[in-house]
Amino acid sequence: MLGHVKDSSAKRPALLARLKGRGRRGEVVFIALSALAALTLVALVLLMVYELTVTALPSLQRFGAGFIGATTWDPVNEQFGALTAIYGTLVTSFLAMVIAVPLSVGAAVFLAELAPHGVRDAASFLIELLAAVPSVIYGLWGLFVLVPLVKHPLEAFLGDYLGFLPLFQGPRFGVGMLAGGIILAIMVLPIVTATARDIIRMVPDSQKEAMLALGATRWETIWKVVLPYARSGITGAIILGLGRALGETMAVTMVIGNAPIISASLFSPAHTMASQVASEFAEATGRLYISSLIEIGLLLLGITLVVNVLARLLVWKSTGGSRTGEAV
Template sequence: MEHHHGQTERHQGWKTSRSTDLIFRGITAACAGLVLVVMAGIFVSLVWNSLPSIRHSGISFLFSKAWDPVSNEFGALSSIYGTLMSTAIAMLLAVPLSMVIALFLVELAPPKISYVVGSAIELLAAVPSIIYGMWGLFVFAPFMADNVQPLLSKYLGWLPLFQGPEMGIGMMTAGIILALMILPFVSTVMRDVFAMVPDVMKEAGYGMGATTWEVTKDVTIRYGIQGMIGACLLGLGRAIGETMAVTFVIGNSSDIFISLFEAGNSIASRLANEFAEASDPMYMSALMELGLVLFLMTFGLQVVTQLWLKRVKRKMGGDLL
């Protein structure tokens, strides 16, 4: 009798546990599905509101730099160029610097210094973007105009990238401000990734006579490559869609210049500058199509990066990832 009673209790416990698992699985699946629904809703909304502009301009919208709301001439080329250029500058500056900072904090710095510096970097992530923009306009842009741009023009002025008016605002300033904004996110994630590398793997490297640099290069970085790429994606997503900080310092020009000293515009800055004053339906639709282009650019970059990540994992070996 007691044996039968024990079996009944175990059976009920198993049923309860199974029901809990099913509920948990359903909740997690619903949350994951909600993300897809929201993304699909954003995409459909952007496409629907962009239809008048798509019918009006067609594919030429992507290859024209004209932007004249009075005559209903709209083109996204200058905004796409500004978005990609400012983001590229930010990533070229922020990613190597973030990697060096993360490696220093994990591999070289004493624990107390690592804690203090790491906390200070994390605090930078809490600074609102509009503060970066105001600081960039009133402090950093004059510094660029008075010191950095004249120096670059003097020694590298023979390159088209460093020719043009030394105003302080422009593509270079916007890229540097973006780099400062994404650096806390990228470096913090990279630091956590490097900290998760098993000590036994590094100790094995040291035991075989490897130097600190060799262990860092061949063990730490190889083991954490997937997390490093994730950190770069996080920074890329922040940089490519940043609005207020870029709006303050990029200059809002519809022309395309090779020089980094010249003013430009990004998709996000154009939307921030002009969305409130867009009263004409076609004008509004063109801005919505700009938003659609930004959405598709971000999605495309994510897809390309994931494909590249799979290639890296196959090349470096799944045992280190």
């Protein structure tokens, strides 16, 4: 019996050594696979940029930097410029953020600080559900419901009472930059709201309790403590929503009118960078025509990449490096 115990004791270090060796090999394999997955994602992005650049090369060589500032889009004579698409993208995205930001921040404050538990859970679920709705569904809703409402009564009201402003002059089609901006605002609302809500929840309770202990009201605490503390994260959430607005395709394509026009009127049809590529690429003929559309896509990729990286950095900074701000 004693011999058996001695044999077991002698074998134990060898067994532990074998298990330790297997653990190290498993850890090495895990690290290698994780690194391979990360490098694969980076390689895919670099490959995408490379392919877009190579395909856009004829347009880059033909038009150079002048492509960005040119307004002509004439496939017949092979004269192309991106300014009309850039203009439509910037106007609709700016309009979307003007509409969405106050509503999103207000909703985020309500959900994080004021709403009862049951209301908060139900509203948060609905908001996150809206973020998952496909853009084509938004586009169909916009085409059949929003566009008629924009034409009458919204454009009619704005034209009748604010028609002295260039923004609200011109024919009232329903489709145009105003409809595009509204549909984008609806689409970015869930993203900005959910991210800003999570940022506001990161504000330490000690900060709020100290303010309340000094006799401040709930509103004063939110205005003077919560919002300033979460400012950079909320800014990141807004920029994240802007990135979504800049790159949105189907919904905008269905309500903006798709016309290469630069107009001061929000009633005017226009097109965005994404909608132009989506609506014309299938019918594009000729190497230069296709190359010009690809160059627009390359420009859009660069813009959205910069915007999203900036947004992630701001959210990460506000949350102290946690993942909470990236819930959506």
